[in-house]
Amino acid sequence: MKKGKKIIGTSVLKLLLIAAGVWLFSLPAVAQDIDYKTQSLFIYKFTKYITWPQALSRNDFVIGVYGNSPISEELQVMASLKKAGEGQRIVIKRINSVDEIENLHILYVASSKSRELRSILDKIGKKPTLVVAERDGLAKKGASINFLIMENNTLKFEVNRSELQSRGLSISDELLKVGFIVG
Amino acid sequence: MRIQLSRIIICILFCLTGTCPYLKAQIEKPETDTLSLSDFYDMTLQQLDSVKASGVSSELEKFINSLISVATQKSLSTRNTPGIITLITEEEIKTSGARDLIDVLRQVPGFDFALDGEGRVGIGIRGNWANEGKVLLLIDGQEMNEIYTANLFFGNHYPVEFIKRIEIIRGPGSAIYGGFAEFGVINIITKGVEDLNGISVSAVYGQMQKTYGRHNLYLYGGKKWKNAALSLSLFNGGGQRSDRDHYGFYNDEWADSLGAGAYASLAGNSELNPSYSNLLFTWKKLSFRSVGDFYDVTDITLIDNNKKRRSQYGINNTYHELKYDFKVSEKLKITPKLNFILQFPVRNNVPDSITRYDQKNFISRSKANITASYDASHRTNFIGGVEYFNDFARASSNGVFRVGDKNVSYHNIAAFGQGIFNLPFVNITAGIRYDWNSSFGSAFVPRLGLTKRLPGNKWHFKLLLSDVFRAPSIGNVVNSFNGNYTIVNPGRPDRYILPEKGIKPERTFVAEAEVGYQINSRMILTANVFDMTIRNPIVYYFYQDDAIRDAFYENAGINVFSNFKRTGTRGYELDYRFKTKWGSVSANYSFYSLESKPRIAAYSVSTFNRNPEKRAEVNNNQVLGLANHKLNVNATYFITQNFSANVTATFYGKRYGYDVLFTGPGKFDVDGQLIRRSPVGLANLYFHYQNLFTKGLDVGIGAYNLFNSKYDFLQPNFALNTPVPGPSREIIVKAGYSFEFRKKKKKV
Numbered sequence: 001m002k003k004g005k006k007i008i009g010t011s012v013l014k015l016l017l018i019a020a021g022v023w024l025f026s027l028p029a030v031a032q033d034i035d036y037k038t039q040s041l042f043i044y045k046f047t048k049y050i051t052w053p054q055a056l057s058r059n060d061f062v063i064g065v066y067g068n069s070p071i072s073e074e075l076q077v078m079a080s081l082k083k084a085g086e087g088q089r090i091v092i093k094r095i096n097s098v099d100e101i102e103n104l105h106i107l108y109v110a111s112s113k114s115r116e117l118r119s120i121l122d123k124i125g126k127k128p129t130l131v132v133a134e135r136d137g138l139a140k141k142g143a144s145i146n147f148l149i150m151e152n153n154t155l156k157f158e159v160n161r162s163e164l165q166s167r168g169l170s171i172s173d174e175l176l177k178v179g180f181i182v183g
Numbered sequence: 184m185r186i187q188l189s190r191i192i193i194c195i196l197f198c199l200t201g202t203c204p205y206l207k208a209q210i211e212k213p214e215t216d217t218l219s220l221s222d223f224y225d226m227t228l229q230q231l232d233s234v235k236a237s238g239v240s241s242e243l244e245k246f247i248n249s250l251i252s253v254a255t256q257k258s259l260s261t262r263n264t265p266g267i268i269t270l271i272t273e274e275e276i277k278t279s280g281a282r283d284l285i286d287v288l289r290q291v292p293g294f295d296f297a298l299d300g301e302g303r304v305g306i307g308i309r310g311n312w313a314n315e316g317k318v319l320l321l322i323d324g325q326e327m328n329e330i331y332t333a334n335l336f337f338g339n340h341y342p343v344e345f346i347k348r349i350e351i352i353r354g355p356g357s358a359i360y361g362g363f364a365e366f367g368v369i370n371i372i373t374k375g376v377e378d379l380n381g382i383s384v385s386a387v388y389g390q391m392q393k394t395y396g397r398h399n400l401y402l403y404g405g406k407k408w409k410n411a412a413l414s415l416s417l418f419n420g421g422g423q424r425s426d427r428d429h430y431g432f433y434n435d436e437w438a439d440s441l442g443a444g445a446y447a448s449l450a451g452n453s454e455l456n457p458s459y460s461n462l463l464f465t466w467k468k469l470s471f472r473s474v475g476d477f478y479d480v481t482d483i484t485l486i487d488n489n490k491k492r493r494s495q496y497g498i499n500n501t502y503h504e505l506k507y508d509f510k511v512s513e514k515l516k517i518t519p520k521l522n523f524i525l526q527f528p529v530r531n532n533v534p535d536s537i538t539r540y541d542q543k544n545f546i547s548r549s550k551a552n553i554t555a556s557y558d559a560s561h562r563t564n565f566i567g568g569v570e571y572f573n574d575f576a577r578a579s580s581n582g583v584f585r586v587g588d589k590n591v592s593y594h595n596i597a598a599f600g601q602g603i604f605n606l607p608f609v610n611i612t613a614g615i616r617y618d619w620n621s622s623f624g625s626a627f628v629p630r631l632g633l634t635k636r637l638p639g640n641k642w643h644f645k646l647l648l649s650d651v652f653r654a655p656s657i658g659n660v661v662n663s664f665n666g667n668y669t670i671v672n673p674g675r676p677d678r679y680i681l682p683e684k685g686i687k688p689e690r691t692f693v694a695e696a697e698v699g700y701q702i703n704s705r706m707i708l709t710a711n712v713f714d715m716t717i718r719n720p721i722v723y724y725f726y727q728d729d730a731i732r733d734a735f736y737e738n739a740g741i742n743v744f745s746n747f748k749r750t751g752t753r754g755y756e757l758d759y760r761f762k763t764k765w766g767s768v769s770a771n772y773s774f775y776s777l778e779s780k781p782r783i784a785a786y787s788v789s790t791f792n793r794n795p796e797k798r799a800e801v802n803n804n805q806v807l808g809l810a811n812h813k814l815n816v817n818a819t820y821f822i823t824q825n826f827s828a829n830v831t832a833t834f835y836g837k838r839y840g841y842d843v844l845f846t847g848p849g850k851f852d853v854d855g856q857l858i859r860r861s862p863v864g865l866a867n868l869y870f871h872y873q874n875l876f877t878k879g880l881d882v883g884i885g886a887y888n889l890f891n892s893k894y895d896f897l898q899p900n901f902a903l904n905t906p907v908p909g910p911s912r913e914i915i916v917k918a919g920y921s922f923e924f925r926k927k928k929k930k931v
Binding site for chain 2: 035037038041042044045049078081082111134135136137138140147148149150151152153154155156174175177178180
């Protein structure tokens, strides 16, 4: 009887290991992905509650995306549905290198390009481009805005207001209430 | 029959773990948006303020991102909390059909149960015996440890049916909670009016092979008004530790004529009787809570001439708390609270030879605490406070000779502070606690925790360092021993040993590291390593030497608490969780080793001999009573939305303890021997149906210890308390009904 019990115990363990193996290798390895649609909602609000210099409000509203990120698709959807500011057409532009950063209203810096922030800022200089960083903490390092995820999983953003003002951009108090000022 | 049952279980497990994801995937429907995409962009800023970063979370993500506060008093997600955490939800308890807290905590990595004195069952953590005041049990913030010895009692005791969730730190929490939280914290949060503004009643019946296992009744009522709320939980019942045979010793009255002891059944002879109440009244931010915990157990170690156990030990404890949550501003919250705990021991039919060790009539703790929490920014939080408590014990007339005075009183003042810095590259939690004790002087307890969730939320890391200080309890002091003793009345029949008191606080340093990987939206793997070093450990043990043997007899000695030099364990724990709408599977494995740590004779696996110098160590890698290896599995499958099947199982590696050895045919030819218990598994199966026929009616049926494994609780220190059998297969039936009060219709 003891032997029988041992066999049963071994069988259970083996089956559990097999089942765990089936799972590990057969299911797609997608963790809790960031919802870029939520980020696109915020970016849309940025176009409404941040004011660019008058000279830039007559042309198309150009949002550049630097780095390979799913945000591009979300922003394309947004551009097809909505207008920026007082009715400007939104254009999404894929940026492949720092040299291509030019005449943008917003530059979205994907997490993978965070290390290039210094050279991005050098390239932009004092031009009125809102630099939105995906990675937490970059507003303190010179980006205009960065996203961050709170403990309760809500999406928020940090604003470097002085950096933003130095580019001739102004942000409304209403929008500031939703975010956190860090500079 | 057993083999057939086991095949069924194996099939269910396989179904749960292997094939069902694909079957069920077809049943799950994608969530449909009722708004057009364009409408989302027209959200107001206020609406946007509460939008989640990751859209709709999976069931697993909701679970692992649950906010808990046990490790910091500030709500943080389990993955960011600076502690090695286990979270147990109401749903898990309901679907598993757990009978009591032993069933629930057995599923926690590194937690295990063993035999305390007099047949009581206590808890060990990571290979360290923790029941003597080294693990803190909180129920709704009330410290449930018995103050005198700081012990806990397990077995049909705390009411699992009322539990909303349990937040467990599998490591120290002393920087916040003080000394009892040395090895771990079990923080139980029960259901209240926010969960049910109404009434519920439930009953549990368990039937073991030879007798009932338990018959418990639970009542709850909660009513909410505009500014006030009142809730009351009541629990009463009875249970049996086991129905198997156990070797008990004849009490003094019968020993001379009948011998050392005999085997006798525990069926109907090993009672576990709880009564519990929990009252909460809140008015705006003011709250008053009163908890009553009355529990007694049969002392199964002593038998009479009919092989009956007549002695009962227990506690009559009450806990009262008055608290005010004062929100000074959006950023600052101040919480003053007053606590009063009163505890009386229960001693029924205890033989005279034992009552002389009954040392107290009652003990109380009066405590005042004020804690402030300040959110300096969205990344920084500070918590600080001061706490004072006074422990007061009144000795019984029998106990005065050991206490030395009728009243014993300690004062303790503590100041504590903690900062949480949520930096972009790492989250830092730094805490300190300073204690001044009227008997043991001052102590400084630092703590540092670093946590980090990498972008994408797949990986998280934790590094935790904690120093712990635990002042001895009054019971430790009263029974302390500094190595010197006097034999009072030498040469006379009424001679006895009077040990000299003297004991120092115990300190523990724990280093822990955890890494977690979320494989996909339904699975997460977590692994952690730990290293615990205990300095001046306070150990309960049996002391004897040549002089005592000469003055009395070969086996004479005293049971005392003393400081030993150093010990500890190191090890690792692995935890795997799969969770989705149609079910869940979790499996965890825990391992400890003390090979590289100094060992203590009282805990070491050695041959049985009352003379410590004659004991030979048999295993240098594990302690008495607690297995090195433990594996848990918990699988739930929702056959329909309301009907679930659950399998829980625990597999133990080999364990060591002591048992009787019959040395000859004579009735006193009994000695002790080291025994080795082979690896054993405990498996349970439970079906739960909620909202059967009508909303609020829940029923469940299942079998615990399905294969009737012979599992025993073994003593984790040197003594001859023979192994206490666990329950045999127990069929469990639960039924409960709850309803909410109707809301008043507003007059138009």
